[in-house]
Amino acid sequence: MSDSALKASPLSLSLFVWKNLWRRRLRTILTLFGIGMAIGAFVGLVGFSNAFESEWMRIYSSSGTDIAVIQQTFLNTSLSEAAGKTLRSLPLVENATPVIFNLMALTPDVNALAYGWKADSYEFDSMQILSGHRFQDGKPEVMLGDLLADQLKKKVGDTLEIQSSPFTVCAIYHAGSGLQADAVIMPLDQLQELSSLQGKVSTFDVRLKPTPVGESREHYLKRAQAEIEAALPGLRAVPAAERASNNQFVQLAHASAWGTSLIALLIGILGIANTMAMSVHERTREIGILRALGWNRKHVLLLIQLEAGVLGLGGGLFGLLFGWCALHILAALPQTASIVSTTLPAYLLAEALAVSVLAGLIAGALPAWHAARLSPVEALRYD
Amino acid sequence: MTSPALELRGVHKSYDEGRIEALRGVDIAITPGEFVAITGPSGSGKSTLLHMLGGLDSPTSGEVLFKNAALGTSVDLDTYRSQDVGFIFQAFHLLPTLCAIDNVQLPMISTNCKRNDRLARAKNLLEEMGLSQRMMHYPNQLSAGERQRVAIARALANDPEILLADEPTGNLDSVNSAHIMEILIGIQKKRGMTLVIVTHELEIAHMANRHIRFRDGRVEA
Numbered sequence: 001m002s003d004s005a006l007k008a009s010p011l012s013l014s015l016f017v018w019k020n021l022w023r024r025r026l027r028t029i030l031t032l033f034g035i036g037m038a039i040g041a042f043v044g045l046v047g048f049s050n051a052f053e054s055e056w057m058r059i060y061s062s063s064g065t066d067i068a069v070i071q072q073t074f075l076n077t078s079l080s081e082a083a084g085k086t087l088r089s090l091p092l093v094e095n096a097t098p099v100i101f102n103l104m105a106l107t108p109d110v111n112a113l114a115y116g117w118k119a120d121s122y123e124f125d126s127m128q129i130l131s132g133h134r135f136q137d138g139k140p141e142v143m144l145g146d147l148l149a150d151q152l153k154k155k156v157g158d159t160l161e162i163q164s165s166p167f168t169v170c171a172i173y174h175a176g177s178g179l180q181a182d183a184v185i186m187p188l189d190q191l192q193e194l195s196s197l198q199g200k201v202s203t204f205d206v207r208l209k210p211t212p213v214g215e216s217r218e219h220y221l222k223r224a225q226a227e228i229e230a231a232l233p234g235l236r237a238v239p240a241a242e243r244a245s246n247n248q249f250v251q252l253a254h255a256s257a258w259g260t261s262l263i264a265l266l267i268g269i270l271g272i273a274n275t276m277a278m279s280v281h282e283r284t285r286e287i288g289i290l291r292a293l294g295w296n297r298k299h300v301l302l303l304i305q306l307e308a309g310v311l312g313l314g315g316g317l318f319g320l321l322f323g324w325c326a327l328h329i330l331a332a333l334p335q336t337a338s339i340v341s342t343t344l345p346a347y348l349l350a351e352a353l354a355v356s357v358l359a360g361l362i363a364g365a366l367p368a369w370h371a372a373r374l375s376p377v378e379a380l381r382y383d
Numbered sequence: 384m385t386s387p388a389l390e391l392r393g394v395h396k397s398y399d400e401g402r403i404e405a406l407r408g409v410d411i412a413i414t415p416g417e418f419v420a421i422t423g424p425s426g427s428g429k430s431t432l433l434h435m436l437g438g439l440d441s442p443t444s445g446e447v448l449f450k451n452a453a454l455g456t457s458v459d460l461d462t463y464r465s466q467d468v469g470f471i472f473q474a475f476h477l478l479p480t481l482c483a484i485d486n487v488q489l490p491m492i493s494t495n496c497k498r499n500d501r502l503a504r505a506k507n508l509l510e511e512m513g514l515s516q517r518m519m520h521y522p523n524q525l526s527a528g529e530r531q532r533v534a535i536a537r538a539l540a541n542d543p544e545i546l547l548a549d550e551p552t553g554n555l556d557s558v559n560s561a562h563i564m565e566i567l568i569g570i571q572k573k574r575g576m577t578l579v580i581v582t583h584e585l586e587i588a589h590m591a592n593r594h595i596r597f598r599d600g601r602v603e604a
């Protein structure tokens with residue numbers, strides 16, 4: 001026996017697929033990078049927007065708000081402040097506090113969320129004041145989140161100009177959520193004046209009386225929702241858990257994450273399709289040979305689809321790596337560190353791999369169909 | 384008389400919507416185990432004829448019968464090519480990215496030959512071709528004669544009854560030519576295969592049981 005043949009392994013379709021991809025290593029690797037970038041964008045952006053949503057969730061759950069009352073959307077500051085009185089008089093409501101929030105340009109290059117609260121808001125209960133004291137209603141005072149204070153280099157007693165009005169920094173606070181750590185909180189009336197929205201608020205945060213024994217939490221929330229909406233026609237009462245996903249910032253983040261990923265994915269698919277179309281074209285004669293050797297159309301179709309699928313899978317694995325790197329970079333940047341979590345949920349990884357393999361199969365479909373359709377004799381004559 | 388292994392009945396083949404008539408009514412019957420040589424001028428339709436016999440293409444009219452069953456209707460062409468016929472080409476047509484032993488296994492992927500049998504079969508065939516020291520070599524590492532021997536091993540991979548060779552020695556020098564013919568005739572005798580060779584060399588034609596002369600898409604009387 002020749003010893004050289006001992007190294008041989010049986011040729012299978014999968015080994016053949018591998019050899020075909022390996023034969024054009026450079027092209028294969030470039031294609032993997034293409035689809036990998038797309039999947040990396042998907043993992044990074046969707047991972048980011050999911051983390052963003054859970055940050056919002058944390059704000060709502062830590063402040064003890066059960067229900068938010070809004071006009072239509074969370075970003076409309078069009079609710080009348082007067083509705084607060086009606087709310088507080090409802091039997092299930094323990095407390096209701098008006099809130100404005102808005103994205104504001106504090107300095108030419110620092111944007112921050114600005115919250116307008118009443119000085120007696122129950123939401124202060126869950127907040128830790130590091131230095132200074134709570135503001136008083138009607139005074140031009142602001143409280144800064146610790147992250148934002150660092151960024152602006154302000155301490156208690158300093159003056160901060162917001163839209164050319166001077167505000168005194170009265171406190172620095174620490175918040176559990178990165179979104180609040182990066183924000184300013186000021187008296188509701190001051191923010192109304194700044195944004196020319198006197199008498200208007202964005203939401204009422206409502207804290208309910210304790211759930212009666214024997215009633216389920218969901219049922220109680222439903223009942224409270226109905227009671228509030230009946231008392232204030234035209235307004236919506238949204239449970240806190242739903243509020244995070246309904247939040248327009250979150251929706252915008254999701255939409256741009258998915259939108260960007262889809263565009264990247266489309267480019268990745270075109271990359272694989274181009275690679276496979278070229279490779280089928282170059283191998284026209286080989287496909288003729290395979291047909292002459294008894295391969296039927298299905299075998300040829302399978303060969304090309306498998307090659308494309310393997311490109312998709314490989315690209316997906318590359319993409320997970322890229323996405324992981326991207327999240328770690330975002331987590332290290334001061335601007336995004338507070339919101340980004342570097343842990344990726346397993347379902348997102350599985351989803352990314354599935355999307356990638358699917359992308360490969362879609363991209364391979366047309367070249368595979370073309371290859372399978374070739375007539376053996378025509379393909380053999382091709383040069 | 385035994386029934387023919389292969390039979391052409393009134394086979395016509397035209398290209399370009401009838402402008403080119405490659406075959407103009409061919410009737411040939413080939414008995415099992417027969418060695419037939421086909422000669423004729425360039426462009427007379429020899430390769431076209433072989434493609435019909437090998438199920439690579441279908442006639443424009445007329446029919447090709449394998450053991451009295453019409454190819455393309457009673458017999459599935461893919462199955463026929465994979466199980467009943469082996470093809471050898473002038474240009475060898477080995478896949479450049481696969482080593483000799485992998486090339487020989489290619490036809491076995493389309494049948495349900497077990498994975499481990501594939502390797503053993505390919506090894507035996509290459510040994511039979513005197514290539515036991517060349518199994519892991521790639522086509523570009525082999526001489527022309529060696530390549531054609533790999534191609535013969537590949538044609539035998541699924542143990543067909545019929546071997547079709549289109550100018551198998553056309554790219555070889557006289558020494559290698561003689562060697563290849565020796566192998567082909569040896570196989571045909573040993574396995575009782577039906578062998579059809581298209582050739583330009585009269586010497587080869589004289590070794591055959593029957594010599595068919597072709598001209599203008601017809602068998603010359």
Ligand SMILES: Nc1ncnc2c1ncn2[C@@H]1O[C@H](COP(=O)(O)OP(=O)(O)OP(=O)(O)O)[C@@H](O)[C@H]1O
Binds near residue numbers: 423
């Ligand atoms: N796919 C095709 N399209 C158009 N014409 C074709 C096609 N295949 C073959 N022909 C024509 O059919 C005729 C017969 O061709 P064929 O290849 O069978 O000849 P041949 O006898 O094998 O010639 P050679 O000895 O040069 O190989 C030729 O005129 C050729 O140009």
Ligand SMILES: [Mg+2]
Binds near residue numbers: 429430431549
């Ligand atoms: Mg020819």
